[in-house]
Amino acid sequence: MDKLLNEFSVGLFIWQTLLFLALLFLLRKFAWGPILSAVNEREEGIKNALAEAEKARQEMLNIKSDNDKVLKEARAERDALLKEAREMKETMISDAKEEAQVQANKMIEQAKTAIANEKSAAITDMKNEMGNLSVSIAEKVVKGELSDKNKQLQLIEQLLNEVTLN
Amino acid sequence: MYRKLLNFLSIFIFIFSLNSFAQDHGHDTHKKEENNHKVEQHTNSHNKELTLKEQIKEDIRHHLLDSHDFHIWQNISFPLPIILWDNGLHIFSSSKFHHGESVAESKGSYYAISHGNGHIYKTDASGAIHLNEKGFEANEKPLDLSITKSVAMIMITGLLLLLLFGGLAKSYAKNGGIGKGPGRLLEPIVLYIRDEIAIPNIGKKYYKKYMNYLLTVFFFIWFVNLFGLTPLGVNITGNIAITFSLAILTYLITTFTAKKDYWKHIFWMPGVPVPMKIILAPIELLGTFIKPFALMIRLYANMKAGHVVLMSIIGLMFLFKSWIGSPLSFGLAFGLSILELLVAALQAYIFTVLSALYFGSAAEEHADH
Numbered sequence: 001m002d003k004l005l006n007e008f009s010v011g012l013f014i015w016q017t018l019l020f021l022a023l024l025f026l027l028r029k030f031a032w033g034p035i036l037s038a039v040n041e042r043e044e045g046i047k048n049a050l051a052e053a054e055k056a057r058q059e060m061l062n063i064k065s066d067n068d069k070v071l072k073e074a075r076a077e078r079d080a081l082l083k084e085a086r087e088m089k090e091t092m093i094s095d096a097k098e099e100a101q102v103q104a105n106k107m108i109e110q111a112k113t114a115i116a117n118e119k120s121a122a123i124t125d126m127k128n129e130m131g132n133l134s135v136s137i138a139e140k141v142v143k144g145e146l147s148d149k150n151k152q153l154q155l156i157e158q159l160l161n162e163v164t165l166n
Numbered sequence: 167m168y169r170k171l172l173n174f175l176s177i178f179i180f181i182f183s184l185n186s187f188a189q190d191h192g193h194d195t196h197k198k199e200e201n202n203h204k205v206e207q208h209t210n211s212h213n214k215e216l217t218l219k220e221q222i223k224e225d226i227r228h229h230l231l232d233s234h235d236f237h238i239w240q241n242i243s244f245p246l247p248i249i250l251w252d253n254g255l256h257i258f259s260s261s262k263f264h265h266g267e268s269v270a271e272s273k274g275s276y277y278a279i280s281h282g283n284g285h286i287y288k289t290d291a292s293g294a295i296h297l298n299e300k301g302f303e304a305n306e307k308p309l310d311l312s313i314t315k316s317v318a319m320i321m322i323t324g325l326l327l328l329l330l331f332g333g334l335a336k337s338y339a340k341n342g343g344i345g346k347g348p349g350r351l352l353e354p355i356v357l358y359i360r361d362e363i364a365i366p367n368i369g370k371k372y373y374k375k376y377m378n379y380l381l382t383v384f385f386f387i388w389f390v391n392l393f394g395l396t397p398l399g400v401n402i403t404g405n406i407a408i409t410f411s412l413a414i415l416t417y418l419i420t421t422f423t424a425k426k427d428y429w430k431h432i433f434w435m436p437g438v439p440v441p442m443k444i445i446l447a448p449i450e451l452l453g454t455f456i457k458p459f460a461l462m463i464r465l466y467a468n469m470k471a472g473h474v475v476l477m478s479i480i481g482l483m484f485l486f487k488s489w490i491g492s493p494l495s496f497g498l499a500f501g502l503s504i505l506e507l508l509v510a511a512l513q514a515y516i517f518t519v520l521s522a523l524y525f526g527s528a529a530e531e532h533a534d535h
Contacts, residue, residue, distance in 0.1 A: 002300060002302065004406055006282070006283050006302045006303070007231070007283045007405075007406065008406055008407055008410070009232060009285060009310065009314075009405070009407045010309060010310070010407070011309060011310035011311045011312060011314075012232055012314060012316055012317065012405065012407040012408065013407040013408075013410060013411050014311060015311065015313075015314075015316075015317045015320065016316075016317075016320060016407060016408050016411040016412075017411045017414075017415070019317070019320050019321060019324055020320075020382070020386065020411065020412070020415065021415075022324070023324040023327065023328070023382060023386065024378060024379060024382045026324075026328055027327060027328065027331060027332075027378065027381070027382050028378040028382075030328065030331075030332045030335060031327075031328070031331030031332050031334065031335045032331070032335075032356075032377060032378045032381050032382070033335075033378075034335035034336075034338060034339070035331065035334055035335045035338065035345075035353070035356060036356075036360070036374075036377060038335070038338035038339070038343055038345075039338075039353070039356070039357065039360075041343060042343045042344070045343065
């Protein structure tokens with residue numbers, strides 16, 4: 001202890017105290033103050049940036065889920081539309097088929113009646129024609145037969161025979 | 167893991183410091199003899215007749231003391247200004263002392279440097295320094311405000327710190343909030359002191375006003391310790407005047423920023439019976455002085471011990487003069503230097519942490535016990 005006191009230098013103590021205090025004040029003004037505030041600012045900035053990023057991420061997620069929802073809805077709508085269209089197509093086809101069937105049947109019916117009419121008309125025409133033909137043939141035959149007396153008689157006789165046979 | 171390592175190291179250092187104290191003690195008795203010896207033959211004193219061993223001891227002892235000239239290498243040294251207050255200002259160059267070998271005359275007074283503690287004493291024209299019965303100098307002592315080697319190194323360290331951190335502070339504005347330059351290397355340490363020392367010990371609410379002191383004290387002690395490990399060989403923090411000054415600042419800051427709660431816990435400890443309060447008050451009051459005192463001694467002893475051990479081992483290299491011993495002590499000195507690098511930071515850290523702890527107890531507001 002005595003040795004320590006003997007070695008203690010008052011001058012060095014005074015210098016150290018003065019220089020250290022000067023250093024303390026100079027560093028406070030020119031170093032620690034600006035450094036600590038800059039570091040603080042930077043940390044605040046980082047904190048804010050992280051919060052912002054988190055917020056942005058959340059928003060992105062929201063947007064994405066919205067998008068998904070919209071997409072899903074669109075898909076469902078598309079599916080519904082397609083289904084409707086398909087159904088419509090089928091009904092249209094079946095309707096068309098039915099109608100065509102009906103139409104065809106009608107046409108067939110008409111054709112049949114037309115054919116039948118035509119047929120009867122043709123038959124009557126033919127009958128008339130045949131009647132006329134047979135009359136004219138008969139006329140010609142009769143004319144030819146009747147030009148000869150004998151033959152007339154022969155015919156009458158034959159006709160008579162036939163009638164009686166009937 | 168880190169804490170365990172620290173514990174281990176501090177025990178290790180403690181053992182080393184015990185060793186060195188023992189050695190130091192050895193020096194003491196020797197030195198007194200030397201002193202007597204030297205004072206008698208002061209005028210033509212020189213230690214040519216000293217053996218190598220004694221010379222090494224003398225070198226170590228001399229190195230541990232502050233010096234009035236800046237010794238660099240063997241005979242290369244430059245003088246520093248001597249400023250004395252002795253019924254008037256005396257300013258002259260330390261070259262007048264011829265490295266402490268001769269008497270300096272200024273304005274009719276004679277001064278000589280004692281070989282015992284390196285201080286300047288007022289003497290007669292012959293430069294004789296008388297010793298008292300304890301072996302200490304009995305001459306009149308002027309107030310010595312000289313720029314000694316330590317003061318010069320403190321100034322250099324201060325300038326270095328100002329340049330480093332001033333530059334760092336400026337670079338933030340220039341570089342968009344990101345530090346640049348050599349100071350940036352130290353920015354993590356600034357943050358460490360704030361986040362791991364100041365905030366946990368003092369609390370988020372009050373730590374800001376103590377930051378300036380904590381940062382300054384940490385970097386000052388650390389840098390000065392590191393300078394002590396360079397071949398410049400300054401032993402600043404191993405000087406009791408320096409650690410006393412630092413400890414007193416911690417004490418004053420603690421005392422003058424203390425809140426009501428701090429004093430209440432000293433003089434009227436809450437939550438204990440009245441007789442205990444009366445017993446505790448003087449103990450607590452004493453504690454407020456012991457804490458900074460321990461700070462002072464811890465830093466001083468650790469740094470001085472480190473220097474003593476390191477220099478002793480370096481000295482051993484020259485003493486052994488053998489192919490085995492000298493490389494061995496070189497290896498030891500090398501290992502120890504690396505350890506001292508750690509101790510330099512560790513002691514700065516411990517001083518800062520304990521200061522923060524004391525500030526914390528002063529600033530803290532207790533809810534109630």
